[in-house]
Amino acid sequence: MTSTLEPTTTALPPLKLGALAVDPAVVLAPMAGITNPAFRTLCREFGAGLYVCEMITTRALVERNEKTLRMVRATTDEADAFSVQLYGVDPATVGRAVEMLVDEGVAGTRPAHIDLNFGCPVPKVTRKGGGSALPWRRVLFGDIVRSAVRAARDVPVTVKTRIGIDPDHVTYLDAGRIAQDEGAAAITLHGRTADQLYSGTADWSPIARLVESVDIPVLGNGDIWEADDALRMVAETGCAGVVIGRGCLGRPWLFGDLAAAFTGRPERALPTMAEVAAIMHRHATLLAAEHGERHGCADFRKHVAWYLKGFSVGSDVRRALAMVSGLDELAGLLARIPDQPYPVAVLGAPRGRTSPPRPVALPEGWLADRDDPRPPSGAELEVSGG
Ligand SMILES: Cc1cc2nc3c(=O)[nH]c(=O)nc-3n(C[C@H](O)[C@H](O)[C@H](O)COP(=O)(O)O)c2cc1C
Numbered sequence: 001m002t003s004t005l006e007p008t009t010t011a012l013p014p015l016k017l018g019a020l021a022v023d024p025a026v027v028l029a030p031m032a033g034i035t036n037p038a039f040r041t042l043c044r045e046f047g048a049g050l051y052v053c054e055m056i057t058t059r060a061l062v063e064r065n066e067k068t069l070r071m072v073r074a075t076t077d078e079a080d081a082f083s084v085q086l087y088g089v090d091p092a093t094v095g096r097a098v099e100m101l102v103d104e105g106v107a108g109t110r111p112a113h114i115d116l117n118f119g120c121p122v123p124k125v126t127r128k129g130g131g132s133a134l135p136w137r138r139v140l141f142g143d144i145v146r147s148a149v150r151a152a153r154d155v156p157v158t159v160k161t162r163i164g165i166d167p168d169h170v171t172y173l174d175a176g177r178i179a180q181d182e183g184a185a186a187i188t189l190h191g192r193t194a195d196q197l198y199s200g201t202a203d204w205s206p207i208a209r210l211v212e213s214v215d216i217p218v219l220g221n222g223d224i225w226e227a228d229d230a231l232r233m234v235a236e237t238g239c240a241g242v243v244i245g246r247g248c249l250g251r252p253w254l255f256g257d258l259a260a261a262f263t264g265r266p267e268r269a270l271p272t273m274a275e276v277a278a279i280m281h282r283h284a285t286l287l288a289a290e291h292g293e294r295h296g297c298a299d300f301r302k303h304v305a306w307y308l309k310g311f312s313v314g315s316d317v318r319r320a321l322a323m324v325s326g327l328d329e330l331a332g333l334l335a336r337i338p339d340q341p342y343p344v345a346v347l348g349a350p351r352g353r354t355s356p357p358r359p360v361a362l363p364e365g366w367l368a369d370r371d372d373p374r375p376p377s378g379a380e381l382e383v384s385g386g
Contacts (some may be wrong), residue, residue: 011262017113020113024259025049026047026050026241027219027241028040028049028244030052034249037073037075039286042252043252045080046259048255056071056086058093058096059088060094061101062093072101072107074104082109083114085109085114089375094116094144102153103150108197110155111155115157115188118134118146119190122359126361129375130385132193133363135174136165137370138171138174138175138370145159145182145242153369157184158185159188160241162194162210163192166193172210173210176210176218177214180215182215186219186240190243191204191207197356197358198355198358199354203222205221206219207239208237212238217239218239220243226247226268227260230262231262242258246353248354250303252279253271257269272340273341276311277335278341280329281328281334283300284300285327289325297327301323301324304318306351306352321333
């Protein structure tokens with residue numbers, strides 16, 4: 001199941017976020033609809049690091065929305081490392097949500113880390129001034145970070161953002177400085193502007209520039225498809241850790257590769273089809289335990305194509321897997337796929353979202369006054385991650 005690629009000696013020291021040591025300094029990126037407890041458990045089984053939960057809307061949390069409360073749940077192995085990403089545009093609401101998590105511990109678990117989402121490029125979020133649109137309003141941005149940091153007390157708060165809205169409205173350097181001044185423990189930078197969505201190639205040079213500009217740790221994000229990309233990002237940018245999103249879709253074992261790479265070990269996993277089938281079944285079983293068999297299997301369907309990318313699978317089996325609704329059915333279908341070596345041609349290839357660029361939808365007059373401290377209205381309703 002493993003192959004030995006180029007030997008490497010790059011090691012990265014553990015990332016310190018307050019009292020939390022992230023070792024290796026590898027973080028599963030928050031991904032709405034993906035990084036639920038089942039997926040985090042699965043990824044953690046392959047390697048250590050930090051695994052951020054799906055984005056949680058602060059308004060929904062303070063209103064104790066039932067679905068949201070179900071989403072803010074630690075896995076059994078996350079007692080000391082539960083990591084929550086929050087989305088919000090109103091300093092008071094964000095503060096209340098953080099207070100609620102830190103003081104009460106939702107579902108009995110207190111987070112060990114809180115991340116704030118200032119990177120979402122989805123139009124329904126930016127149109128309301130949220131996500132990647134927000135750092136442009138630098139006073140409001142600082143107020144939100146300050147409110148979260150105060151309410152979090154000893155729990156480290158980090159910020160996740162993009163380069164800016166578009167090439168003419170770059171925000172990351174101001175965001176880094178403000179986040180640092182307001183007490184953020186680290187900042188993650190995705191090397192794209194919001195208008196790029198997921199198109200083209202991430203530009204890592206702003207990550208290097210941010211590393212030079214702030215004293216808090218900078219985590220690099222964008223287009224790490226293999227462990228060796230992560231080593232390259234660290235070497236090229238000097239970042240203190242890496243954040244992995246799409247690269248682990250259908251490849252949770254990437255965290256094992258990353259753990260190996262950052263301790264200087266050269267082995268990389270190349271699971272056979274039979275081994276991938278076992279991991280798929282494990283993933284679906286974890287989802288079924290969380291949501292019930294029918295819903296869990298329905299949720300698993302979105303992962304099927306990612307797991308099977310590059311493998312030779314009959315079209316009838318692929319079709320049936322895309323409609324799977326039970327664990328035994330899944331096992332039966334997977335057994336029909338002939339065992340075969342890992343399709344190395346897919347290594348390093350992008351997976352998941354690759355949406356083309358699009359101008360960013362913003363609220364009327366959003367760009368006019370960077371120092372307007374007022375939260376945009378109605379921006380917290382019905383958002384999803386990105
Ligand atoms: C399906 C999906 C959902 C995402 N949801 C979130 C989210 O809720 N919060 C967030 O900050 N970023 C979100 N992102 C962005 C990722 O965290 C990450 O920044 C981005 O995918 C770039 O990293 P990558 O090239 O490693 O994928 C999402 C990305 C994807 C593909």
